[in-house]
Amino acid sequence: MNFIRRKSLMLMALSIVMLFVLAACGSASQTTDGTDKSGQSAQSEQTDQSQPGKPTHLNVALFWLGSNLDPAEEWNGWTLTRAAIGETLVQFDENMKLVPKIADTWDRIDEKTWHFHIRDGVTFHNGNKVTAEAVKKSIERSLELNERGQSTLPIASMTAEGQDLTIKTTEPYASLLGNIAEPLFVIVDTTADTSKFSSEPIATGPFMVTSYTPDQEIQVKKYDGYWDGAADLDTMTLKYIKDDSTRALALQSGEIDVASNVGRSTLALFQDKNQYTIDEIPSLRTQFVWFNLKNPFLSDPEVRHAISYGIDRDMYANTLVGGQGAKGPFTSALPFGYDQINGYSYEPDKAKQLLDDAGYKDTDGDGIREKDGERISLQLILNTAYESDSIVAAAMQSQLKEIGIQLEMTSYEDLTDHQKSGNFDLALTSINTGITGDPQYILDFYFKTGAEWNVGGYSNKKLDAVINQLHSEFDVEKRYALAAEAQQMILDDAAYLFVTYTPINIVSKSTVQGATMYPIDFYLLDRKIKVDQ
Known part of the structure; x- marks a missing residue:
């Protein structure tokens, strides 16, 4: 069986699995020297x-x-x-x-x-x-x-x-x-x-x-x-293979010897320890969603709170993508105050009540709420090359529909330009929130007013002041306490949607x-x- 045929069958199988998963979600709630330049592979x-x-x-x-x-x-x-x-x-x-x-x-x-x-x-x-x-x-x-x-x-x-x-x-x-x-x-x-x-x-x-x-x-x-x-x-030859499933199939076919971040659905292909070695660990990556606060619906904190209560993070982690349901921006593996903050549990009834109280009603019986004649229809952008993002986005779409919010999904090979230009309502991706071993870097770059990657336009001056305190606080425990305080402010504002802490792996022959x-x-x-x- 050739490589292309095997890839097609694998993707077909993955699609079938996804149908069952989503059905379950719905019923639950929800050149320099010496190198050969001849072009040889x-x-x-x-x-x-x-x-x-x-x-x-x-x-x-x-x-x-x-x-x-x-x-x-x-x-x-x-x-x-x-x-x-x-x-x-x-x-x-x-x-x-x-x-x-x-x-x-x-x-x-x-x-x-x-x-x-x-x-x-x-x-x-x-x-x-x-x-x-x-x-x-x-x-x-x-x-x-x-x-x-x-x-x-x-x-x-x-x-x-x-x-x-x-x-x-x-x-x-x-x-x-x-x-x-x-x-x-x-x-x-x-x-x-x-x-x-x-x-x-x-x-x-x-x-x-x-x-x-x-x-x-x-x-x-x-x-x-x-x-x-x-x-x-x-x-070494380091090949760029952006699609999770394609990387797995290339490893199985013998085209490559080592693959990073193999999709969870295909890890079962490499369980034979005589042929492969899997090193999978909890990562410092947080899968989360930017809210574009210029959107009139998302500028309403009650809508953001409802969305936050309307998704089942633990189910995504336990059933769909592995890892752990996310509470805030930093994983429990980092000592940045995870145990001190309160996140969002899955409470669809509470989400519905929040929307009711804020005046969002389904007046025409189509299942989608409206206010002032406008339906709550939001565009989520994502990179479908990343298996975990695609799976979670589909599950979110199903669960948010149950509380009366329509989610349309658009995928791109690279989200950067769309995020930077504000061409989105919600943007799903994952970032490594521990890249400096300290909370300051991420808080500075993603959550502070006007920060380079605060692409949703969130602003809280009290949060900015707490983040600024980190710059001059050298006591480690006090730094972690400040990080916890900052995270709770972000969560109280429902300024972002934290979804899962995703595991990472490397698989080799x-x-x-x-x-x-x-x-x-x-x-x-x-x-x-x-x-x-």
Whole structure:
């Protein structure tokens, strides 16, 4: 059976499963050197790994690929850290603790001053030494080119001497360490031709880019001069396969050896431990919905509260997508006040009463409520390449109809432009809310008035004041208390719809070693990845 036929049958089977699931919901309530550029496929390039001493190669499927490979632009640094191409000064380990990377030590001198010692012996992929001055220039480049740079690191000045880097911030900034670990600040050699960084970044990781095809794949090889010792694996092809089911089928067919974020409905295909290894963990990702508060219905807090009571988060998690029903923006795996906040339970009768009291009635008997002659019909946008989003959106559509709200769904390959332009009523996606190991970053970027990703237009000045307190509060427990206070304000306003905390996984052939899932999913591969010969 060929690959296309198997994919068709799998998608058909998945569709049948979805019909049963939704029926149940309704009844319940509800190029540089040495690389072959001939165009030969990565699979045919793969060497015979059964012969000792032969070069080893892996084909890896990525669920997301940025606009290019320049880490200073957009969110592209995430690709470089996932592919073990780029590194930051410090990094989070599998236990969410900050560990040394390019910087081997650091100290906070005072509330605005930090000192980093740049590890001796680190070189860029072109062989140039990584000095404090090189790090300074790299960070300055990211601050200049990326619109979120200054708000992520509000730097007043940097000084470099030998291997010593001193950073002064414009204000007391307690979250600096976690923020500087964000892949926006992958360290690159700015003395190289930076105009080529979109396809050939010169970074410090255990693998270096040999070729790049936009929206398709990255070819890498091990960097022999890597400061922590050269990788065992010789080369990799990292393929962009955005659809969850397609990634699973590519792994099953043998087209790829490692796949990240395989859809939950297809994990059963890989239960044979003699053939595959599954590493699935609770993630720091929260699946949630932006409300566009410019919509006249969604500007009414009673409608938002009704929607919040009208969906069954626990059922979505337990039955449809795994994980845990969401309470607020941060998962229970993060110590940011989860136990101190009150979220929304599934109470459809309460949702109906809220709408009744607010004057939303179904006057024509079609099942959809109206007010002032306007039906509550809302557009939800989503990316259907992500299986969990598609499944949850369909279930939400069914349950909200039961309380008298019509939900129309529109899917796009990329939601970014539509979110930024306000071209939506509701937008469903998921974000990693723990990317800096601290609550400040996410609260600053998603919930503060006028924030870059506050695309729904939510504003609460009291919330802004609480978030601002985080900037200068260095006591950890007080920071977490402030985070809990901020979350409760967001929930009381029903400003967003928090749905599930989704699990994440990496699935590999049993011959692959070192494919480990990190809670922060901008890490994926490192120098330990290898294949048995």
